[in-house]
Amino acid sequence: MGKINVRYWACQILGWGIFSLIHIYFNLVVFKEQFDQHGGDTEYLISIGILFFCGIISTHLLRTVIKKTHWLRFSFNRLFLAFIVGIVATALIFSYGGNAIESSTNYSFDHYIQNFKLEKAKKLEANAGLDKVAYYSTTPVKDSLSLKTISDIRKNTGWHRNTQGSWKYEDKTVPIQIYQNILLVALWFLIYIVYHYVDKNRKDQLDRLKLESTVKELELKTIKSHINPHFIFNSLNSIRALVDENPGRARTAITELSNILRSSMKAEKAETVSLQRELDIVKDYLALEHMRFEERLNVEMDIDQDTLGQQVPPMMLQTLVENSIKHGISKLVDGGIVRIVADFKGDNLELLVQNTGQLNGNLNGDGFGIKSTQDRLNLMYQGKAHFEIKNLNGNMVESKVTMPVTI
Structure with a gap:
C-alpha cells in the first residue's frame, strides 16, 4: 500500500466539512423559518452526510485520474480541455451518485420534500374543489379560475396529474444542482492545480538552488585546491x-x-x-x-x-x-x-x-x-x-x- 497523504486527506475533510457546515448553517439558522415549514431535519442531515461523502469520493477519483495521466505536465490548451471534461464528469458523478445513494435509503430528503409537496398539491386541489373533477382528462376544464389553480399547483409544488389522473412530479432542481456542483468541482480543481503548480515551482526552485550550491562548492574546491x-x-x-x-x-x-x-x-x-x-x-x-x-x-x-x-x-x-x-x-x-x-x-x-x-x-x-x-x-x-x-x-x-x- 502506498503511503497515506495525511495533508491531502486533511484538506479534503476540512474543505468538504466547511462546505457542509455552511450548507447546514444557512438552512437551519439563516432560513430556519422557511425550513420549519416542511421540516425533515433528520433526513436533511443524512443528505448532507451523503453530500460530504460523495464530494470526497468524486474529487478523489478526479485526483486519481490527474495523477495517473500526469495532467500537470500538459500544455495549457490540453490542460484547459482536460479541466472542462474533468469537472463536468466529476460533477455528474457527484450529483447522480449522491442522488442514487440517497434514494436507496429510507431517509432521502428529496423524497421527503417530494412527499411534502405532494400533500400540499392534494390540499390545494381539494381546497379548489378539483379533487372531484376529472380536470386532467382529455377534455380539460375551460373555467379560467380552475385553470389558474391547476397552473399554480404545478408551479408551486412541481406536482400535476397526467391524463390518467396519476400524480407526476417535475424535479426542476436537478439541472440547478448539477450547475452548482460544476462550480463547486471547478473551484476544487482550481485550488488543486494552483497548489501543485506552486509546489512544483517551489521544488524546482529548491532543486535549482541546490544545483547552484553544488556548482559553487565544486568551483570553490577547484579554486582552493589549485597549486601552480x-x-x-x-x-x-x-x-x-x-x-x-x-x-x-x-x-x-x-x-x-x-x-x-x-x-x-x-x-x-x-x-x-x-x-x-x-x-x-x-x-x-x-x-x-x-x-x-x-x-x-x-x-x-x-x-x-x-x-x-x-x-x-x-x-x-x-x-x-x-x-x-x-x-x-x-x-x-x-x-x-x-x-x-x-x-x-x-x-x-x-x-x-x-x-x-x-x-x-x-x-x-x-x-x-x-x-x-x-x-x-x-x-x-x-x-x-x-x-x-x-x-x-x-x-x-x-x-x-x-x-x-x-x-
Whole structure:
C-alpha cells in the first residue's frame, strides 16, 4: 500500500466539512423559518452526510485520474480541455451518485420534500374543489379560475396529474444542482492545480538552488585546491640541487613543501582559516621561492597582530603572493620586493600584496590567480568583499582584498 497523504486527506475533510457546515448553517439558522415549514431535519442531515461523502469520493477519483495521466505536465490548451471534461464528469458523478445513494435509503430528503409537496398539491386541489373533477382528462376544464389553480399547483409544488389522473412530479432542481456542483468541482480543481503548480515551482526552485550550491562548492574546491605545477617542479629541482650542497636546508625545504601541499588538500574542506595559519603557508612558500631567486627576492611584512585571528579564504593570500612573483619578480633581471600588509580599515580587514613591476594593459589581470580570487570572494561573501589590482607609483603593483571583519 502506498503511503497515506495525511495533508491531502486533511484538506479534503476540512474543505468538504466547511462546505457542509455552511450548507447546514444557512438552512437551519439563516432560513430556519422557511425550513420549519416542511421540516425533515433528520433526513436533511443524512443528505448532507451523503453530500460530504460523495464530494470526497468524486474529487478523489478526479485526483486519481490527474495523477495517473500526469495532467500537470500538459500544455495549457490540453490542460484547459482536460479541466472542462474533468469537472463536468466529476460533477455528474457527484450529483447522480449522491442522488442514487440517497434514494436507496429510507431517509432521502428529496423524497421527503417530494412527499411534502405532494400533500400540499392534494390540499390545494381539494381546497379548489378539483379533487372531484376529472380536470386532467382529455377534455380539460375551460373555467379560467380552475385553470389558474391547476397552473399554480404545478408551479408551486412541481406536482400535476397526467391524463390518467396519476400524480407526476417535475424535479426542476436537478439541472440547478448539477450547475452548482460544476462550480463547486471547478473551484476544487482550481485550488488543486494552483497548489501543485506552486509546489512544483517551489521544488524546482529548491532543486535549482541546490544545483547552484553544488556548482559553487565544486568551483570553490577547484579554486582552493589549485597549486601552480610549475612551482612544485621548480621547488623539487631546487631541493634536488641542495641535497648535496646543503642537506639540512634540503630537509627543511621538503618540510616547507609538504606543509604547502597539506594545506592545499585541507583547503578543500575548510571554508576559512585564520590569517595566522595562512601567513605560515605564505612564509613556507616564500622560503621555497627564495631558494630559486636568492637575493633577487626581498620580502617585507607589515602585519597588525590583531588581524592574525581573522578568518580568510584558505590559500587566497598564497595565490596572490604567487601571482606577484610569477608576473612581477621573475620577469625582472634585478628582482624586487614583495610586501605583505594586513590591517583593519573601519569594519573591514584589508590585505595588500605589493610587488615590484608593472601591469601591462589589462589592469584587472586575466591569470588564474586574479580570477580565482575574484570568483572566491564573489561566491563566499556575495558582494560584501572586494578585490582590485592596480599600478602603484609607477614601479609597483598592488593587489588589495577587502573583506568583512569576523567577530
